[in-house]
Amino acid sequence: MNHVVVVGAGLAGVRSVEALRAHGFGGTITLLGEEAHRPYDRPPLSKSVLLGETDSTVVDSDLDALEVDFRASVVAKGLREGVVETTEGELAYDGLVIATGSRPIRLRGDGPQHVLRTIDDALELRALLTGGAKVAVIGAGWIGAEVTTAARKAGCEVTVVETADVPLSAALGPVGAHTVAWYGQAGVDLRLGTAVASVDQGGLTLADGSLVEADVVVTGVGVRPAVEWLAGSGLELDNGVVTDEHLRTSLPNVVAVGDCAAWWSRRYGRRLRVEHWDTALGAPDVAVATLLGDEAVYDPVPYFWSEQFGHMVQYAGDHDGGRLVMRGDPATDTRWGVCWVTGDDRLTAVLAVNRPRDLVQGRRLIERGQRLDVDRLADPAVALRDC
Numbered sequence: 001m002n003h004v005v006v007v008g009a010g011l012a013g014v015r016s017v018e019a020l021r022a023h024g025f026g027g028t029i030t031l032l033g034e035e036a037h038r039p040y041d042r043p044p045l046s047k048s049v050l051l052g053e054t055d056s057t058v059v060d061s062d063l064d065a066l067e068v069d070f071r072a073s074v075v076a077k078g079l080r081e082g083v084v085e086t087t088e089g090e091l092a093y094d095g096l097v098i099a100t101g102s103r104p105i106r107l108r109g110d111g112p113q114h115v116l117r118t119i120d121d122a123l124e125l126r127a128l129l130t131g132g133a134k135v136a137v138i139g140a141g142w143i144g145a146e147v148t149t150a151a152r153k154a155g156c157e158v159t160v161v162e163t164a165d166v167p168l169s170a171a172l173g174p175v176g177a178h179t180v181a182w183y184g185q186a187g188v189d190l191r192l193g194t195a196v197a198s199v200d201q202g203g204l205t206l207a208d209g210s211l212v213e214a215d216v217v218v219t220g221v222g223v224r225p226a227v228e229w230l231a232g233s234g235l236e237l238d239n240g241v242v243t244d245e246h247l248r249t250s251l252p253n254v255v256a257v258g259d260c261a262a263w264w265s266r267r268y269g270r271r272l273r274v275e276h277w278d279t280a281l282g283a284p285d286v287a288v289a290t291l292l293g294d295e296a297v298y299d300p301v302p303y304f305w306s307e308q309f310g311h312m313v314q315y316a317g318d319h320d321g322g323r324l325v326m327r328g329d330p331a332t333d334t335r336w337g338v339c340w341v342t343g344d345d346r347l348t349a350v351l352a353v354n355r356p357r358d359l360v361q362g363r364r365l366i367e368r369g370q371r372l373d374v375d376r377l378a379d380p381a382v383a384l385r386d387c
């Protein structure tokens with residue numbers, strides 16, 4: 001293998017380049033990125049960047065030392081076996097890493113709507129979050145909650161409109177109800193169970209015909225994998241690029257990583273597509289090993305975090321079908337959590353609110369799959385590792 005092309009210069013893309021060199025690949029590497037920027041981290045965009053604490057989140061990676069041919073502002077338009085078609089012509093490859101991430105969903109309507117995916121989005125939005133500005137945030141998910149936090153800190157009047165009955169419903173289900181109080185405490189008008197019909201000039205039109213006036217509308221209703229350029233390539237696509245547990249796609253010498261990859265999880269016995277930083281960080285090492293002929297398996301316990309309304313919220317695992325055990329009382333404690341356990345008392349997921357040790361210890365317990373004493377689990381004074 002002489003030439004590896006990495007498409008997508010986000011975290012998963014740049015980590016793939018690093019992994020190629022770390023695995024001893026001495027050939028040519030080309031990294032293509034649609035954006036005009038060097039690879040940067042996205043989690044701070046809705047946190048320290050929006051809060052005005054930093055302007056740059058460039059990943060600490062020496063592209064010169066990695067001897068990578070990094071081509072910014074180049075878009076992959078199509079793929080056929082052995083060739084990537086780009087806005088700058090065709091590029092032949094021996095090995096290909098697909099790391100094109102995901103793109104935010106926008107809603108109907110001709111009014112201006114902001115999304116938050118890129119550093120340019122973040123800087124543009126930050127300039128609009130000024131004292132007294134009326135901000136409407138669509139979606140009380142991770143991004144919506146973090147944008148709301150920053151907007152309130154900047155002194156904006158914020159209305160959050162959410163279709164589900166609780167915030168964070170897609171990720172946490174009914175447990176998200178325990179974060180409703182955070183919105184009230186922050187002085188936010190949170191409208192649950194409310195659908196937006198369209199984004200119009202001057203604000204939102206709701207499904208019942210009423211209006212929410214806004215100077216700034218931010219849409220945070222989720223993302224879709226950025227795989228449109230792969231249509232017609234013969235590559236199997238199903239909610240992203242389909243891969244096996246080695247991150248190998250249906251085409252030879254092609255692997256996929258990060259937000260765009262729907263990988264087979266040996267641990268959970270089903271396909272997962274995880275849109276979180278830890279996956280973009282960890283998957284490239286396995287994908288590159290696969291590309292270079294090793295049989296590594298990608299089998300993590302998924303992990304993510306969010307910082308909202310002054311709380312550190314962390315989650316590891318997958319709670320599908322698990323029995324819920326509370327650790328602490330969200331109504332009275334600022335430090336609380338939730339464990340999900342299987343029918344035979346093994347931990348399957350953990351949510352830790354301002355309890356970082358629970359996250360670290362819980363993730364290890366999930367990895368080991370050992371049986372627990374559920375009564376002790378319900379006592380927040382007992383360390384998870386002692387349950």
Ligand code: FAD
Nearest residue numbers: 008010011012034042043076101258259275276277280304
């Ligand atoms: P991306 O970061 O999306 O990078 C893909 C790159 O590929 C992009 O630069 C894109 O422009 C480029 N590209 C796309 N199509 C093409 C093409 N055809 N040709 C060339 N280039 C292309 N996760 C957490 O765990 N915790 C958090 O607190 C958290 N906060 C976040 C806050 C924000 C505002 C955002 C946007 C994300 C956050 N995430 C968080 C998620 C995390 O950042 C993503 O999971 C991670 O960035 C995925 O990395 P990636 O490299 O797979 O994709």
